[in-house]
Structures are given as C-alpha cells and as structure tokens.
Amino acid sequence: MIERPPSQPILLVTGLSGAGKSTVLKTLEDLGWEVVDNLPLVLLDRLLDAPLPAGAGEGSQPLAIGIGARTRDFDPDHIVRRITDLRERHGLDVGTLFLDCSGAELERRYSETRRRHPLALDRPANDGIARERELLQPLRDFANRLIDTTDLTANALAQQVRDLFARETPGEPTLAVMSFGFSRGLPRGADLVFDMRFLRNPHWVPTLRPGTGLDPDVAAYVASDPAYDEALERIEGLLLLLLPRYRAEGKSYVTVAIGCTGGRHRSVHVAQRIATRLQSAGFSPTVFHRDLGAAPQDSLVGKPAGA
Numbered sequence: 001m002i003e004r005p006p007s008q009p010i011l012l013v014t015g016l017s018g019a020g021k022s023t024v025l026k027t028l029e030d031l032g033w034e035v036v037d038n039l040p041l042v043l044l045d046r047l048l049d050a051p052l053p054a055g056a057g058e059g060s061q062p063l064a065i066g067i068g069a070r071t072r073d074f075d076p077d078h079i080v081r082r083i084t085d086l087r088e089r090h091g092l093d094v095g096t097l098f099l100d101c102s103g104a105e106l107e108r109r110y111s112e113t114r115r116r117h118p119l120a121l122d123r124p125a126n127d128g129i130a131r132e133r134e135l136l137q138p139l140r141d142f143a144n145r146l147i148d149t150t151d152l153t154a155n156a157l158a159q160q161v162r163d164l165f166a167r168e169t170p171g172e173p174t175l176a177v178m179s180f181g182f183s184r185g186l187p188r189g190a191d192l193v194f195d196m197r198f199l200r201n202p203h204w205v206p207t208l209r210p211g212t213g214l215d216p217d218v219a220a221y222v223a224s225d226p227a228y229d230e231a232l233e234r235i236e237g238l239l240l241l242l243l244p245r246y247r248a249e250g251k252s253y254v255t256v257a258i259g260c261t262g263g264r265h266r267s268v269h270v271a272q273r274i275a276t277r278l279q280s281a282g283f284s285p286t287v288f289h290r291d292l293g294a295a296p297q298d299s300l301v302g303k304p305a306g307a
Helices: 021-030 041-049 076-088 103-113 125-142 154-165 216-223 228-248 266-280
Strands: 009-015 034-037 063-066 093-100 145-148 174-181 192-195 253-260 286-289
Touching (some): 009 076, 009 125, 021 034, 021 063, 021 286, 041 076, 076 093, 076 125, 093 125, 103 125, 154 253, 154 286, 174 266, 192 228, 216 266, 228 266, 253 266
Parallel strands (some): 009 063, 009 093, 034 063, 093 145, 174 253, 192 253
16 A cells, blocks of 8 residues: 655656656755666555655655666556556656657767667667657656757756756756866856866876776875865865855856866866765755766876876
8 A cells, every 4th residue: 555645746757768867866866856766667666655764754755766668677558557546546746757859869979978778789779769769659648747858968957857846945046066077178158167187196096097086996095185175175165155146146057167187087076075065065966977988098188297
C-alpha cells in the first residue's frame, strides 16, 4: 500500500539520451528534491512506500525519478498506465517532464563526447536516436511538461528547470559554478572568472595526471599548495559579498567560472569546493565541468616552472 502524502510532488524525468536528463536531476537535487535515477520499475512501489528521508518534513520534499531507455524493465506503455494509476487510484501528484532534442544536435553531442548511444553500441548514433525516439513516443505524448534542449547549454537548461520548479522567492538568481581550461578558451557568459593557474599543477605528477580534480589524491595535492587556503578563503568571501548584491540588482543568473590550464585538475577541485561553501551559506549552485571529458594535451598545458 502506497503511503506517500498526496500533496508531495512526484516528477518523472525522461527523454532522449543526451538531451540533458542528468543536468535536470542534478538541478532538482540542488533545489532540495529527493532524486532517484534509473530505478527499475518493479521497485517503484517499494520506493514510494519507504519512509521519507530524515528532515524532509511532513511530505514536503518533492521526489524526482529519472527513467530512460537504459532503465531495467523499461516499458513506456506500462509507465503511462502506472502513472495514471498513481494519480487516479492513489491521488498522488505525479507529473512527467520529457526532454526532447533534434537528431542533428544529439549526433553532434555524441560525436563531441565520443560516447556511444546506448541503443546503438555497434552502429551509428543516428540509428540509436531514431530507435529511441520511436520507443519513447508514448511518454512524449503523455508528458505534461516538455523541454526542447536543442539550443540550450547546460546552464540555460538548469535555469529553465529552476524557473519551473524552484520554490524559493521569485527573483532569486540562478547560480552556476563551472570549471574550464584556459587552453580551450574562456567560457561564454561567465560573470566572474577566477584563475587557478597559480596553484601547482597535478598534471606534472605522473601518478596524478590520469585523474581529475574529483579524485581525493588530486584534490589533496592541489590543497597542499601554500597559497591555497588564503586564496580560496578570499575568493569565497568575495563571492559571499557579491552574490546578495547581484540578487538585489535583480540579475536573473550568475555564472562563476573557475579556470586552470587544461580544465581537468585544479579548476575542477576548486569549483567543487566553492560550490560546497556556497551551499553551506544557503545558495543553490549548479556545478558543471566544461572540459573534464577532454583528453589531456601536454602541448596545451606547457612545462612547469624550472623544467
């Protein structure tokens, strides 16, 4: 028997692979939603029956469930029937968000990231895209919300999600913290740019080079730089001073860009740390790493001082 409070919003997030489901779920999580991705449908009732997370209140925390073609026992028609049943028989507030995207743009994204489409592991990506589009058509027709991400960056998609689902005071700016590599150009639309190239570079430590700023050993190496603590404290203090001023001026969104040479080590770690500090201060930043998936290139990084 499903015991979720009827007033608790539940959102099914689905759509074409590569259209931005991960960005949407991460943004909802930053907004305080409980997020579960790729849940086998057979476990849906068990999830809804489970006690709410500690501190969620009387059913006040909304729930987002990510489902796609890679979900075990995926069946669009069954999902439509199940959602209808949850609404009509159990009175639950269940919505469906479908993420669409043009085939040409999805092909470009898969080519750029060198990832294989999950439904075309041994064939061209456009074959998988066409097959998935046909498979998901019942969910697209059924969804009560649709976002076409063809012309949206990850930051712009996160902003749309915040506009649709954020419960904070209207006018709160959308905040993004991103990492990038200067060797691949400055990010477009960045409001504040901080350069981390003064920190020692893990790229020149053979055991650390294959890793990223998300790895504990790389993060520890960056944080051990003598200038690290004071520099980060000053940068975080500046952001805590400026962000309320941007809000007061009615700015709709603010992007803080953290750069290093290649965009894989120092900037990634520092962006994560700054986002954590801002979260502890009551902000809800979206974090993304522009160049994390790029292959290391020694010719772009250059030699360390004294080499």
